[in-house]
């Protein structure tokens with residue numbers, strides 16, 4: 569039997585994030601790298617064996633790690649948990665090994681780190697079969713929006729989120745590590761992440777949307793985020809004006825969250841908002857919900873809410889079932905992990921799961937970018953197309969900047 573690598577063994581040597589990432593890629597080990605909103609610390613975890621589950625796993629008893637889950641809960645893509653065998657923080661620049669991490673693999677990884685200092689950057693993982701992308705043009709996207717508006721006006725549903733993917737070839741000088749850093753500086757308020765899993769693929773994103781978080785103070789949080797407009801020229805939210813369409817659209821997400829609390833018979837929450845918030849080049853409306861789990865005895869609230877919330881009406885629609893069916897029938901492509909959720913579980917800072925938005929999937933020579941927009945009975949197909957264009961813009965700029 570393999571020896572464990574020692575109780576939370578500290579390796580006092582210092583490494584850069586670039587080295588840690590290069591070693592994981594070269595050794596084909598799964599890695600997740602993330603930066604929480606408004607923080608400077610970048611964290612990473614390396615996992616020597618990913619676990620896949622057909623359904624959303626329980627959060628509370630989970631070891632520390634990183635969860636990466638698809639949009640469709642019972643579809644072709646697995647829910648993936650990367651147990652943190654090795655953790656890295658950009659503040660200490662040191663590695664920490666989990667007590668039960670297999671020693672032989674830990675040692676191989678450390679050797680890989682030394683080689684990563686002067687080696688060529690390794691290729692990131694790409695999926696076994698290339699994703700079917702939509703590459704919808706303005707005309708076909710707007711036709712799908714018009715159809716959605718008709719269905720909503722006929723009262724078959726209230727809201728549906730329609731999305732598309734758009735691919736762009738990778739610039740010659742592209743580097744995964746630099747792309748992560750560019751995303752982190754373009755989106756200071758977002759959860760910025762890079763997930764590279766052999767056999768699954770490589771995703772880079774900057775999410776403005778918490779799905780479920782439970783921090784060290786046992787504070788549960790979720791948000792209702794919807795409604796989009798370009799950021800005002802002076803970069804301030806003070807003079808933002810919202811139309812009835814966005815107010816109603818965000819109100820639906822809010823009502824949906826309240827209905828989930830109601831299902832769990834939870835009454836002790838605080839609700840603040842909606843307020844205008846900034847995400848890159850855009851503004852959204854956001855209402856914050858909090859539950860203090862030190863005062864409310866609900867130890868499984870994180871998992872229970874996660875299972876009820878996902879996919880929320882911010883990325884799917886309302887009611888959930890007809891909206892999901894409409895998406896599957898008319899979007900014309902597989903969202904896979906776009907508008908799924910991801911984030912650290914039971915890390916030192918707690919559990920922080922975000923909706924996988926403003927993200928791209930990296931293939932060998934191209935990036936596939938994803939964006940969607942909430943459609944209601946008041947939607948204008950042309951405006952919704954432009955909304956997806958705006959959402960893609962910051963990511964396109966990051967790629968063009970190499």
Ligand SMILES: C=C(O[C@@H]1C=C(C(=O)O)C=C[C@H]1O)C(=O)O
Pocket residue numbers: 729731777793794795796852882883925926938939940941942943959
């Ligand atoms: C679907 C996306 O975003 C979601 C939809 C929004 C909207 O319709 O206004 C706003 C924020 C997100 O909840 C996306 O960014 O791809």
